[in-house]
Amino acid sequence: MKKVLLLFPLAFLLLAMGCEKIDDLLTFNIEDSQNIKVSGGFPIGLVPVTPLTVPTKSEEKFSTEGTNANLVKKVMLTQLTLTVTDPSSQNFDFLKLIKIYISTDSNDKVLLASLDNVPLGVKTISLEPTKAVLDKYIKAKSYTLTTEAEIRKPISSDITLRCDTRFKVTADPL
Template structure:
């Protein structure tokens, strides 16, 4: 009986490991970089949306380069989102109290993809927390829009440009 239990355990471990390896073979990443602009007249202390940023995905080409098609993509999620001050050179995120990033599309709906409730002081680059939301509809589509909500903690005397580097994890079914 113990041999049978051991055999079942080995088979389950093999199939569990094999499935993970197959998923790894069918997983790739899409990197997207956009610039968010915070204007000097931004209100302090209230949640305020920044100007939306339209994004063209070029997903068909990306899927083709990774030997898959949109209809075979089964899961897309945000793997990483890093914000870095691009301009002015000496600025850091001390002006920012909290931030949320959303994706939306013409097909309806908006999804919160990342956030940081308390922005640490003194940093020029911050990594937001992913919500692990399912983002297939946005990445498979031709376009989507990035929208940002922010709470500013202190006055901004000049416009600030922030580079948003996003990495999406894509897993597809085999062809």
């Protein structure tokens, strides 16, 4: 009887370790890159940037990874970087703070990532991802990125930014 009682904790420990390994095997990244245009002529202050609709192509990625949307149990943003691509002489000196939200037609807008103090003299910034669970947004056919930014100095000409995202996806095995 004592041997059986000792086997239960051991079996539970092995099962728990096995579940972590299974989660690791069923975890993959979805990466995407979009261009965002910031129109010139904005004065100093808080400025909303035109919403950007992003097709997810998630069904294709799920299929490649041997899963489908019904088996996805958790999606979180792990990285969001913005890079000034045009004009080549531009950096982020114009920007004081930025917040990027994600939404779909049927889901509420949720803060995706933000950066409160944009450093001076840099062409690339990494925003701080929130801990929001994003399953319903990534499973949708498309989602919308909405940006709020506080401008540090007036923008005289259009600026093009590249937005690179990485989402960590974990699926169930069956």
